[in-house]
Amino acid sequence: xxxxxxxxxxxxxxxxxxxxxxxxxxxxxxxxxxxxxxxxxxxxxxxxxxxxxxxxxxxxxxxxxxxxxxxxxxxxxxxxxxxxxxxxxxxxxxxxxxxxxxxxxxxxxxxxxxxxxxxxxxxxxxxxxxxxxxxxxxxxxxxxxxxxxxxxxxxxxxxxxxxxxxxxxxxxxxxxxxxxxxxxxxxxxxxxxxxxxxxxxxxxxxxxxxxxxxxxxxxxxxxxxxxxxxxxxxxxxxxxxxxxxxxxxxxxxxxxxxxxxxxxxxxxxxxxxxxxxxxxxxxxxxxxxxxxxxxxxxxxxxxxxxxxxxxxxxxxxxxxxxxxxxxxxxxxxxxxxxxxxxxxxxxxxxxxx
Ligand code: KG4
Ligand code: ZN
Numbered sequence: 001x002x003x004x005x006x007x008x009x010x011x012x013x014x015x016x017x018x019x020x021x022x023x024x025x026x027x028x029x030x031x032x033x034x035x036x037x038x039x040x041x042x043x044x045x046x047x048x049x050x051x052x053x054x055x056x057x058x059x060x061x062x063x064x065x066x067x068x069x070x071x072x073x074x075x076x077x078x079x080x081x082x083x084x085x086x087x088x089x090x091x092x093x094x095x096x097x098x099x100x101x102x103x104x105x106x107x108x109x110x111x112x113x114x115x116x117x118x119x120x121x122x123x124x125x126x127x128x129x130x131x132x133x134x135x136x137x138x139x140x141x142x143x144x145x146x147x148x149x150x151x152x153x154x155x156x157x158x159x160x161x162x163x164x165x166x167x168x169x170x171x172x173x174x175x176x177x178x179x180x181x182x183x184x185x186x187x188x189x190x191x192x193x194x195x196x197x198x199x200x201x202x203x204x205x206x207x208x209x210x211x212x213x214x215x216x217x218x219x220x221x222x223x224x225x226x227x228x229x230x231x232x233x234x235x236x237x238x239x240x241x242x243x244x245x246x247x248x249x250x251x252x253x254x255x256x257x258x259x260x261x262x263x264x265x266x267x268x269x270x271x272x273x274x275x276x277x278x279x280x281x282x283x284x285x286x287x288x289x290x291x292x293x294x295x296x297x298x299x300x301x302x303x304x305x306x307x308x309x310x311x312x313x314x315x316x317x318x319x320x321x322x323x324x325x326x327x328x329x330x331x332x333x334x335x336x337x338x339x340x341x342x343x344x345x346x347x348x349x350x351x352x353x
Contacts, residue, residue: 001333002068003075005326006055008091009083009111010148011036011047013054015062016323017073021117021330022135024124026066027316027323030054037187041177042147048086055094062322065126070102077329080108080340081351082148088347099342107329108340111320112149112353115289116142117331118317118324132311136285143274145298146290146319147173147188151353152216152273154281158331163353164277165216172266173292175220179227179262183255184247190292193259197297200256202264205230209269216273220266227262234258263297271301278306286310293318 007014014029032050036042078095099106140155150167180189207226210219232241235249294315
């Protein structure tokens with residue numbers, strides 16, 4: 001069973017081809033991140049326009065990489081939410097058109113679930129991908145950490161899961177991006193904060209961790225404001241000093257200390273909840289998905305505090321990609337879930353888990 005997956009929910013146009021939900025045959029991604037970098041974040045209209053440009057060449061590149069043609073494909077899988085409306089539309093309209101013209105069944109999948117399914121890919125003939133040794137097992141504790149999502153989920157089986165907790169405001173990656181902006185570090189914030197933090201003291205500041213009613217929920221708005229106030233204080237200005245001016249007054253060392261302290265707390269926030277959930281649910285596997293899974297600080301803290309080893313997938317499969325969508329599509333088919341109507345499938349920008 002060969003499934004082609006189409007992903008366009010944010011700023012990556014990506015197509016993956018996967019056999020039997022385990023074997024990666026192709027994964028091609030075109031990112032418009034460079035365009036957004038100059039604005040310090042994704043500009044939805046620009047992302048949608050770039051998807052229109054990139055979708056056909058990306059499809060072609062994936063077929064070339066897999067050395068396959070449409071007659072080899074059994075089904076099409078597409079992200080229909082959550083994500084940016086204009087971006088999602090390009091993927092969904094493309095998938096609908098292809099399902100009709102190529103006579104293939106169409107499966108609509110949830111992007112956030114998809115991040116976890118990237119970890120089910122354990123085989124590939126492609127060079128340049130380092131994959132986990134074995135597929136995760138249920139019960140599975142999933143931590144999704146990206147620019148758009150921060151969720152902690154327990155899966156008892158495919159499609160049988162409970163959302164344990166999530167952020168009340170910014171996603172963790174978004175918090176990295178916003179703090180990077182305060183410090184004048186380039187977008188995306190995760191890697192640039194990690195780099196600046198190398199020279200800093202992670203205990204220079206004790207930024208707050210939000211305390212919320214719900215056991216597994218968390219928040220990043222408090223720590224973001226605390227970073228802003230700390231930056232204003234360290235240069236001797238009060239709260240009225242504009243945040244966009246701060247970067248010109250902070251020394252490299254001051255930036256490094258703030259970056260390292262923020263990174264430690266931002267990561268601890270999700271790791272605390274992950275450890276708590278691990279103790280309560282005793283899962284067989286712990287799986288991390290999303291762009292922030294690339295964070296060395298996250299990996300370090302999890303390794304120090306979790307009693308089991310985590311296998312991470314290749315960074316190219318941690319960020320948004322079509323292969324995870326194809327993999328999840330395969331499990332929709334395997335579990336007998338209904339196909340979508342290619343004449344009416346609509347986007348769901350606010351799709352939840
Ligand atoms: O999964 P992703 O590519 O896109 C979304 O679905 O949002 O995640 C992008 C996010 C960005 O916010 C970026 O700052 C963050 O992942 N990120 C990191 C690292 N690499 C990327 N955050 C922390 N540490 C990193 N090394
Ligand atoms: Zn994502």
